[in-house]
Structure formats: C-alpha cells, structure tokens
Amino acid sequence: MPDNTLLKYIFKSGSEMDPEHKFDLSRKARTKRLREIYSLVRKHRFFSGITPEEFRAMLEDLGPSFVKIGQTLSTRSEILPKVYCEELEKLQAECDPLSYEQMRQALEDEFGAERMNELFDAIDPEPLGSASLAQVHKARLVSGEVVAVKIQRPGVRVKMAQDIAIMRTLARRATRMVKGDQMLNLNDVVEELWSTFLEETDFLIEADNLEEFARLNKDVRFITCPKVYRELCSESVLVMEYIEGISIANVSELEKQGYELQEIGEKLLDNYATQILDHGFFHADPHPGNILVRDGQIVYIDLGIMGRLSPRDRKGFGDIIHAVGVQSSSELKDALLSFAVQRDNSAIDHARFLADLDIMLSDYGSTEVADLDIGLFLSDVFALTRSSKVTLPASITSVSRGIVTMEGTISPFIQSGNIIAIINNHLKNAQDPLATARDALEDAALDMxxxxKGLSGAAAYSGEALRMLTRGQLKVNMEVLGSEAPMTHLSKIINRLSLAIIVASLFIGSSLMVFVGTSVTIIGVPALSFFGYLGAFVLSAFVVVDIIRRG
Incomplete structure (x- = not known):
C-alpha cells in the first residue's frame, strides 16, 4: 500500500487520543511517526515474509512500544510459532545503552545542574541495566547512601504515546470491518496497552507501588523490595535503594552460593499466590530480570507494572484455581459463570460446556511444570468462554499474563509437580478450618x-397445573434446543422438492400446450409452450447446480 494511501486511511477520522495534549499527538506528529514505522517495516521486508531474527530486529528498531508487544508475544505460544517465541525472548535482555552524557543531561533537565551537585556525590557512568523505557545507574548521595537511579530515556513517552494513538485508530477501524464471536476485541487490548503505558512511564506510580508492596509483605521474611527515596522521585526519575544480589536467572551462581533451587521456586510461587489471592496487588511482569536473591531474600527490583484484583475477582479466581486443582469440570463451569461480568444464559449449551471442560482438564490437569503450557491453557479457557457467550472481567488478562511469566521464571527451580496444584495448596493452607466448616454449614443451611422453598413452590404449581388439565385449559409451549440446524436442512430439502414439482408441472403443461393450435410460435413451438419449457429448463439447471454445490 503506498504511503499516502496508508496515511489517508489511518488519519481520516483525525481523532486525538489525549484531551489534555500532554503528549504531542497532533496529526502532523502522528503522520511523521507513521512514515517512520512504515519505512522500518519495509526495510525488514515484513510484507514479503520475515524470519524470526528479522522480526525481533524490526521490533527493536520500531521502538519501546513494539518491544513491549514483542515481550508479551514471546509468552504466547498459541499466537506465534515456538521458533518466533524463542527469538522474541531475547527482547527481555538489555537494550543498547544510551551514553552517560545523554542520561546525565536528562537528570539535569529534571533536577537542575546546581541541585544535582547538592544531591549526588557521584554517579557511575556504566549503567546497571538498560531497557527500552529507562536506564539505571548506580550513584552515591551526598549523605553517603548508595542508590539506584532509574532515568527515563529522553523522548520515549512521546514516541510510545504516538505509537499507541496509531494502534488505537487501526484497532477501531479493524473492529468495525471484522465481526464475529471469535474476534479478539482489539479496542480493549489497545486500551489496556494505554493504561499500562501511563502507569509504567510515571515513576511516581512505581514509587507508590514499591511502598505498598513493602507494606503488604512486611511480615514475610523472604520477600522484599528496594526502599524508595520519595523526595527525589518524579515522573521520569526514580531513586531507590541499591540492591546487590544474584539474578534469579543465574542458576549456577545460586547453587554455588548454597541456595536450594526447589525452595526458591516454591517460596516465590507461594508468595505470588498470596499477592493475587490475598492482597489483590501483584507483580504483573515477574520475569527473571526483575527478581534478585540477596541474603536469603527474594527481591523484586522493578515494580513498574502491577495488577489489582477486587475482592470479588480474587474469590472468583480462587474458585477457578480450586476447580482446576480438584479436576472438577462442574465446579470449574460454575466458577467461570459466577466470575463472568456478562453471560447469555439462553445461548449456553451447558452439556457441551461441561464436555469441553472435561477434555481440557484431562489434557492439562496432570501435566508437569516442565511440560505445562499455561499460556495455551488460559487461551483455551478464553476461547471456550467466548464461544459460550461468557465474558470474563478485564482483570483476568493481567493475572493470566503474570502467571504465564511466573511459570517461565520458576521452571528451572521446580522440577516436578503441577503449578496449578501448588497454587491450590496455598488456597487450602490459607483457609481457617473453623471458618471453612462454618461456611460449609451456612451453605448447607441455605441449600436446605x-x-x-422450591418444594413448596413446586407443589403449588403442580396443583394449579392439575386443575387446568382437568378443565382442558392446559397448553404446552415447548422449545427443542439444538433444533435450528436440522430444521434448516429440512427446509432446504422441502425447497428442492417444491422446485422439482414446479419443473415437472411446467414440462407437462408445456407439452400439453403443443397440441393446442396457436398463431404465435417460436422456432415452431407455441409461445406459451416455449416459455414453459424455458422456465422448466432454468429451474432444473438451478436445482442441479445447487445439489452439486451443496452436496
């Protein structure tokens, strides 16, 4: 598609994404960014077939928004082939760092050169880490405390906002053109990306996350996070305690230091279950680059993306995990229906729903962690609920992504056992036996x-029905579920038979008309007979073609 045509197609509506104009989202700016994107896509020959290596390189060249998308896709084996997922995993590694001069200039733009000298005694020119969004440098405050300074890359917020603005326009147009129950709601995906962008690029939100995470886990001896220097933080700069530890990805060094890998994996997973099911405040991107081990503690060092669950969502998700853990398709069905924010009860085929859940549980329930593809499992759950007209809450997306990422993180640590079973054990251990017994008694009393009440109502209705039956007033209105398809086929058969009768009638009638004398003839045949034969021929041809085409 030529450049001008593509630009005209995307910007026909010309809507603004940010009403406050905090970012440069004007038509001119977005057009310039789109031209840049299109040239990079053509450079990597995306439209003529692209290798996994070229795909990764293209996302890196396109910028941080597309790197984030690639990082998400690397865990979605149900969307991309495995070879592409493995290549995209390299996007989790560090990006090429910006020069120290560029990052120092960004700090001076934030604090001012004079105040910088009052705050920092020294800043290490070599970055501790460099990601698509920010770069981290080790520094020492004038007070002598060693800190990590997270500095946002210059211009990255504007570029990411422009990218998401373009994605929003494309998603809106794609949703209007493509309809269907299996169609992913692209608008919701882009809106989630926008919300994540606003949260991840505002370091004051990350500072709040660090403080809340520390408060919720203050009684957990093996989980911690860096201390925040709140007075030194802003939207684009985060100053926190410097953590010197072993990356959880460095398995050999952990073993060398005497750590038990199985214990690390189990504690990490159990605490993650606590974050989701008890706190409702959990790390939404727990990949190995965000986790260190120091002095017997597991340290989360990057809390830029956090998920939240309401009490209702926590209970609903816990019921789903419990149902999967006990391999009960009926409990899983009830949990999914109660967890849903929207469902069409009249369109749900409960028997088929249960049968599909039985198959899914038998496929995934007993799989070991090393072989369990949770991304594919959750994708099957989403596909099943969508086909059954059941809409799950948006919060399930961040939970699912977090669990998929955590599964990949702990796979080197837990060699056997089922990840769902481990989370289910957390649910059982967290329950108070007395409270559980009390809840069971209350549920039994309510059921009784x-x-x-149902029996008394049934007796009343049956008495009324018998009275109407004896008076001849009882009428039955019955609907046979699943009868639509057979009736449609039967209707087609009847239509063909009707056409066949009409064809036969036309042939017979036209043949009889031949013997009736008439002055108007066509090729020696009376006109009425000719048109009768012609109509019979056309209808015969239609019936034959329809039979051949439809079988």
Missing part, C-alpha cells in the same frame, strides 16, 4: 432453605 432453597430446597424447601
């Missing part, structure tokens, strides 16, 4: 009350 509903049953008694």
């Amino acid at each position: 009350r509903r049953a008694a």
Whole structure:
C-alpha cells in the first residue's frame, strides 16, 4: 500500500487520543511517526515474509512500544510459532545503552545542574541495566547512601504515546470491518496497552507501588523490595535503594552460593499466590530480570507494572484455581459463570460446556511444570468462554499474563509437580478450618432453605397445573434446543422438492400446450409452450447446480 494511501486511511477520522495534549499527538506528529514505522517495516521486508531474527530486529528498531508487544508475544505460544517465541525472548535482555552524557543531561533537565551537585556525590557512568523505557545507574548521595537511579530515556513517552494513538485508530477501524464471536476485541487490548503505558512511564506510580508492596509483605521474611527515596522521585526519575544480589536467572551462581533451587521456586510461587489471592496487588511482569536473591531474600527490583484484583475477582479466581486443582469440570463451569461480568444464559449449551471442560482438564490437569503450557491453557479457557457467550472481567488478562511469566521464571527451580496444584495448596493452607466448616454449614443451611422453598413452590404449581388439565385449559409451549440446524436442512430439502414439482408441472403443461393450435410460435413451438419449457429448463439447471454445490 503506498504511503499516502496508508496515511489517508489511518488519519481520516483525525481523532486525538489525549484531551489534555500532554503528549504531542497532533496529526502532523502522528503522520511523521507513521512514515517512520512504515519505512522500518519495509526495510525488514515484513510484507514479503520475515524470519524470526528479522522480526525481533524490526521490533527493536520500531521502538519501546513494539518491544513491549514483542515481550508479551514471546509468552504466547498459541499466537506465534515456538521458533518466533524463542527469538522474541531475547527482547527481555538489555537494550543498547544510551551514553552517560545523554542520561546525565536528562537528570539535569529534571533536577537542575546546581541541585544535582547538592544531591549526588557521584554517579557511575556504566549503567546497571538498560531497557527500552529507562536506564539505571548506580550513584552515591551526598549523605553517603548508595542508590539506584532509574532515568527515563529522553523522548520515549512521546514516541510510545504516538505509537499507541496509531494502534488505537487501526484497532477501531479493524473492529468495525471484522465481526464475529471469535474476534479478539482489539479496542480493549489497545486500551489496556494505554493504561499500562501511563502507569509504567510515571515513576511516581512505581514509587507508590514499591511502598505498598513493602507494606503488604512486611511480615514475610523472604520477600522484599528496594526502599524508595520519595523526595527525589518524579515522573521520569526514580531513586531507590541499591540492591546487590544474584539474578534469579543465574542458576549456577545460586547453587554455588548454597541456595536450594526447589525452595526458591516454591517460596516465590507461594508468595505470588498470596499477592493475587490475598492482597489483590501483584507483580504483573515477574520475569527473571526483575527478581534478585540477596541474603536469603527474594527481591523484586522493578515494580513498574502491577495488577489489582477486587475482592470479588480474587474469590472468583480462587474458585477457578480450586476447580482446576480438584479436576472438577462442574465446579470449574460454575466458577467461570459466577466470575463472568456478562453471560447469555439462553445461548449456553451447558452439556457441551461441561464436555469441553472435561477434555481440557484431562489434557492439562496432570501435566508437569516442565511440560505445562499455561499460556495455551488460559487461551483455551478464553476461547471456550467466548464461544459460550461468557465474558470474563478485564482483570483476568493481567493475572493470566503474570502467571504465564511466573511459570517461565520458576521452571528451572521446580522440577516436578503441577503449578496449578501448588497454587491450590496455598488456597487450602490459607483457609481457617473453623471458618471453612462454618461456611460449609451456612451453605448447607441455605441449600436446605432453597430446597424447601422450591418444594413448596413446586407443589403449588403442580396443583394449579392439575386443575387446568382437568378443565382442558392446559397448553404446552415447548422449545427443542439444538433444533435450528436440522430444521434448516429440512427446509432446504422441502425447497428442492417444491422446485422439482414446479419443473415437472411446467414440462407437462408445456407439452400439453403443443397440441393446442396457436398463431404465435417460436422456432415452431407455441409461445406459451416455449416459455414453459424455458422456465422448466432454468429451474432444473438451478436445482442441479445447487445439489452439486451443496452436496
């Protein structure tokens, strides 16, 4: 597609994404960015077939927004082939760092050169880490404390905002053109990307996350996070305690230092279950680059993306995990329906829903962690609920992504056992036996009350029905579920038979008309007979073609 045509197609509506104009999202700016994107896509020959290596390189060249998308796709083996996922995993590694002069200039733009000298005694020119969004440098404050300074890359917020603005326009147009129950809601995906962008590029939110995470885990001896220097933080600069530890990805060094890998994996997973099910405040991107081990503690060092679950969502998700853990398709069905924010009860085929859940649980329930593809499992759950007209809450997306990422993180540590079973054990251990017994008694009492009320109602209705039956007033309105398809086929058969009868009638009638004398003839045949034969021929041809085409 030529450049001008593509630009005209995307910017026809010309809507602004940010009403406050915090970012440069004008038509001119977005057009310039789109031209840059299109030239890079053509450079990597995306439209003529692209290798996994070229795909990764293209996302890196396109910028941080596309790197984030690539990082997400690397865990989605149900969307991309495995070879592409393995190549995209390299996007989790560090990006090429910016020069120290560029980062120092960014700090001076934030604090001012004079105040910088009052705050920092020294800043290490070599970065501790360099990601697509920010770069981290080790520094020493004038007070002598060693800190890590996270500095946002200059111009990255504007570029990411422009990219998401373009994605929003494309998603809106694609959603209008492509309809269907299996169609992913692209608008929701882009809106989630926008929300994540606003959270991840505002380091004051990350400072809040660090403080809340520390408060919620203050009684957990083996989980911690860096201390925040709140007075030195801003939207684009985060100053926190410097953590010197072993990356959780460095398995050999952990073993060398005497750590038990199985214990690390189990503690990490159990605490992650606590974050999701108890706190409702969890790390949404727990990949190995965000986790260190120091002095017997697991340290989360990057809390830029956090997920939240309401009490209702926590209970619903816990019910789903419990149902999977006990291999109960009926409990899983009830949990999914109660967890849903929207469902069409009249369109749900409960028997088929249960059968599909039985198959899914038998496929995934007993799989070991090394072989379990949670991304594919969750994708199957989403596909099944969509086909059954059941809409799950948006919060399930961040939970699913977090669990998929955590599964990849702990796979070198837990060699056997089922990840769902481990989370389910956390649910059981977290329950108070007395509270569980009390809840069970309350549920039983409620069930008995509903049953008694239902029996009395049934007796009343049956008496009324018998009275109407004896008076000849009872009428039955019955609907046979699943009868639409057979009736449609039967209707087609009847239509063909009707056409065949009409064809036969036309042939017979036209043949009889031949013997009736008439002055108007066509090729020696009376006109009425000719048109009768012609109509019979056309209808015959239609029936034959329809039979051949439809089988």
